[in-house]
Amino acid sequence: MSDAALRIAWLTAELLRHNRLYHEENAPEISDQAYDTLFRELEALEGEHPDKARPDSPTRIVGGAAVSELKSFVHVVPMLSLQNGYRRSAGEEAPPSDDRWGGPYEDLLEWESGKPRRSGGLRRLLGEAAPRAIAYVVEPKLDGLAMELVYVDGEFVAGGTRGDGAVGEDVTHNLRTLANLPRRLIGAPAGRISVRGEVLFDLAGFERMNSEREARGEKRFENPRNSAAGTMRQLDPAMCRDRPLQFFAHSAGEHPDAPPSHHELLEQFVRWGFTVSPLCRRCVGLEAAIAAIAAIEASRAELPYEIDGAVIKVDNVALQEELGFVTRSPRWAMAFKYPPAQVHTRLASVLFSVGRTGQVTPVAQLEPARVGGVTVRNASLHNEHQMLRVLGLREGDRLVIQRAGDVIPEVVAAVDEPGREERPRVLYPELCPVCGHPLLRSLADEGKPEMVQIRCPNSFGCAAQVEGALRHFASRLAMDIEGLGEKLVGQLVAAGLALRPSDLYALAGRAPDLVALDRMGEQSARNLLDSIELSKGRPLDRVLLALGVPMVGEATARELARHFRGVEPLLAATVDELDAVPNVALTTATAIHGFFADAGNRAEIAALQAVGVRFVPPPALAAGPLTGKTFVLTGTLPSMGRDEMKLRIEAAGGKVAGSVSKKTDFVVAGAEAGAKLDKATELGVPVLDQAGALALIAGGNS
Numbered sequence: 001m002s003d004a005a006l007r008i009a010w011l012t013a014e015l016l017r018h019n020r021l022y023h024e025e026n027a028p029e030i031s032d033q034a035y036d037t038l039f040r041e042l043e044a045l046e047g048e049h050p051d052k053a054r055p056d057s058p059t060r061i062v063g064g065a066a067v068s069e070l071k072s073f074v075h076v077v078p079m080l081s082l083q084n085g086y087r088r089s090a091g092e093e094a095p096p097s098d099d100r101w102g103g104p105y106e107d108l109l110e111w112e113s114g115k116p117r118r119s120g121g122l123r124r125l126l127g128e129a130a131p132r133a134i135a136y137v138v139e140p141k142l143d144g145l146a147m148e149l150v151y152v153d154g155e156f157v158a159g160g161t162r163g164d165g166a167v168g169e170d171v172t173h174n175l176r177t178l179a180n181l182p183r184r185l186i187g188a189p190a191g192r193i194s195v196r197g198e199v200l201f202d203l204a205g206f207e208r209m210n211s212e213r214e215a216r217g218e219k220r221f222e223n224p225r226n227s228a229a230g231t232m233r234q235l236d237p238a239m240c241r242d243r244p245l246q247f248f249a250h251s252a253g254e255h256p257d258a259p260p261s262h263h264e265l266l267e268q269f270v271r272w273g274f275t276v277s278p279l280c281r282r283c284v285g286l287e288a289a290i291a292a293i294a295a296i297e298a299s300r301a302e303l304p305y306e307i308d309g310a311v312i313k314v315d316n317v318a319l320q321e322e323l324g325f326v327t328r329s330p331r332w333a334m335a336f337k338y339p340p341a342q343v344h345t346r347l348a349s350v351l352f353s354v355g356r357t358g359q360v361t362p363v364a365q366l367e368p369a370r371v372g373g374v375t376v377r378n379a380s381l382h383n384e385h386q387m388l389r390v391l392g393l394r395e396g397d398r399l400v401i402q403r404a405g406d407v408i409p410e411v412v413a414a415v416d417e418p419g420r421e422e423r424p425r426v427l428y429p430e431l432c433p434v435c436g437h438p439l440l441r442s443l444a445d446e447g448k449p450e451m452v453q454i455r456c457p458n459s460f461g462c463a464a465q466v467e468g469a470l471r472h473f474a475s476r477l478a479m480d481i482e483g484l485g486e487k488l489v490g491q492l493v494a495a496g497l498a499l500r501p502s503d504l505y506a507l508a509g510r511a512p513d514l515v516a517l518d519r520m521g522e523q524s525a526r527n528l529l530d531s532i533e534l535s536k537g538r539p540l541d542r543v544l545l546a547l548g549v550p551m552v553g554e555a556t557a558r559e560l561a562r563h564f565r566g567v568e569p570l571l572a573a574t575v576d577e578l579d580a581v582p583n584v585a586l587t588t589a590t591a592i593h594g595f596f597a598d599a600g601n602r603a604e605i606a607a608l609q610a611v612g613v614r615f616v617p618p619p620a621l622a623a624g625p626l627t628g629k630t631f632v633l634t635g636t637l638p639s640m641g642r643d644e645m646k647l648r649i650e651a652a653g654g655k656v657a658g659s660v661s662k663k664t665d666f667v668v669a670g671a672e673a674g675a676k677l678d679k680a681t682e683l684g685v686p687v688l689d690q691a692g693a694l695a696l697i698a699g700g701n702s
């Protein structure tokens with residue numbers, strides 16, 4: 001593959017992974033800005049190399065997919081996401097001047113007027129229809145959970161999360177417990193209407209809830225947005241009822257008789273009984289809108305809820321319709337993000353935490369500080385390089401902490417202050433803080449000091465790793481063993497009842513020991529044993545995920561399961577055979593091979609088979625004359641669309657991929673076939689025309 005194709009493939013996989021972390025697991029790893037940088041790079045590369053773009057590219061879809069036991073909730077009108085703009089530099093409150101370009105509001109100016117000497121911009125798109133001053137509505141961008149509510153004849157009937165924009169999760173049972181959600185709209189028209197907005201904690205309520213949790217000896221919630229998301233997904237609405245969540249309305253989905261402007265829509269929402277943020281403003285002209293955006297930012301620290309920016313929308317609905325949509329976002333609206341909130345506080349100590357894979361990461365324990373309305377007690381130091389070289393961390397340092405959206409707060413700098421040089425540096429321990437085993441350091445890769453990993457190699461004897469591996473094994477997306485939570489895993493390990501996943505299946509023979517555990521009654525022990533038994537029939541891909549094979553996420557696990565259809569072939573696979581699996585890169589293939597070559601892992605897999613875990617292969621694809629063959633389509637076919645050809649190939653058991661590689665079996669080329677055909681010729685991949693492809697599908701010989 002060319003460099004561009006490789007980079008596109010990597011960006012696609014990485015963005016999809018971050019989408020999943022953000023939308024499905026509520027555990028984002030990178031800030032919105034970092035995500036957006038990757039996203040823009042992918043968009044630009046796809047623009048330059050449209051033939052290399054992947055069909056599953058995140059530039060073509062919105063967010064992640066809905067997963068859970070909750071029912072799905074279909075959005076009749078898709079819930080799209082907004083394009084993002086950023087305020088450039090922190091600090092100065094620069095009013096827009098003649099010297100606009102390069103200023104803090106550059107993205108907004110570009111959005112309205114386009115880039116100098118380039119196309120785009122609302123004004124150019126509207127042409128003659130553009131008013132001299134465009135009217136906008138500026139709203140705070142509430143950092144909550146996006147939600148759609150459906151009303152029929154004014155009565156609340158259902159509501160669901162955004163999910164992937166087309167299908168979310170039905171959380172009606174929890175929404176009914178929200179105190180400010182109108183059950184009946186005052187004066188709403190007959191028929192079906194859907195209202196969209198955000199569900200979030202007000203910060204005072206969030207702090208109060210945390211104090212109560214602390215008083216009961218429970219763990220504090222770190223982050224309002226994640227807690228709101230977790231609460232809304234509970235199956236039992238009792239928990240939601242106890243938590244101070246609110247709904248803020250900001251737009252309509254289905255609304256056949258909507259008012260002609262956005263500000264009138266918001267006024268209508270208020271009349272109907274919804275809460276609308278009092279910070280929403282109608283502004284005539286971009287300068288007024290920028291002033292409103294700056295005013296919201298200035299009041300940010302005093303707001304009763306979290307925001308991470310402002311949303312600016314063209315007010316006039318007729319103009320909105322004129323402007324329309326780009327692939328995944330309306331052109332007439334933009335989310336304008338503020339720089340992350342920062343605060344100074346002092347380092348109390350550094351905790352070295354040991355993860356499931358034995359990796360040791362430093363976490364700064366802080367004197368509690370309020371950032372963006374939330375109390376922060378610890379912050380990520382990322383790795384040794386960051387801690388030692390970038391920050392040069394010393395004991396008792398005064399630190400700049402940054403909190404962006406719902407990412408874990410991070411330490412961005414240590415403040416230079418008198419006497420600092422005399423204080424000792426913070427160093428990595430030589431022994432594992434959990435089990436005392438000497439730590440191992442991976443070799444430094446030239447030029448990538450941040451990639452050095454420090455691990456505890458005592459995989460099966462280190463409580464942190466044993467517990468981490470068991471928790472991961474039992475987690476929802478893996479073996480989904482209900483009732484086996486963090487606390488119980490800790491108890492099982494401490495009591496010596498389970499040290500490896502296979503031990504869980506032996507618990508059935510040790511029921512008395514299980515019942516003797518703290519807070520474990522006979523009934524809950526029985527339920528736990530039932531769900532452990534049930535997990536023996538999990539499909540192969542989920543067992544692979546549960547085993548914690550390095551670099552193997554859900555998508556790769558599914559590919560491996562589809563390709564090998566059993567655990568024995570996987571155990572026997574060479575690196576080359578693994579590399580030949582669609583969407584498995586050589587580095588991943590090498591890591592997977594290393595995992596299955598390890599004696600300890602092989603023994604554990606054998607133990608799982610011995611206790612009855614079945615590694616159930618996925619259902620066979622429609623078998624046909626093309627089973628096992630991968631096709632790439634290009635150009636215009638004489639008498640059918642490419643979509644139809646794709647369906648026919650798939651119905652015959654074949655697969656259709658987006659780009660040509662050495663794994664491609666056939667390229668089907670029509671008129672004006674471009675780079676894909678060149679590539680096929682270059683790689684010696686057989687090329688078929690429409691008739692040839694149809695003959696192959698019909699089972700004739702090629």
Ligand SMILES: [Zn+2]
Nearest residue numbers: 432435456462
């Ligand atoms: Zn250890």
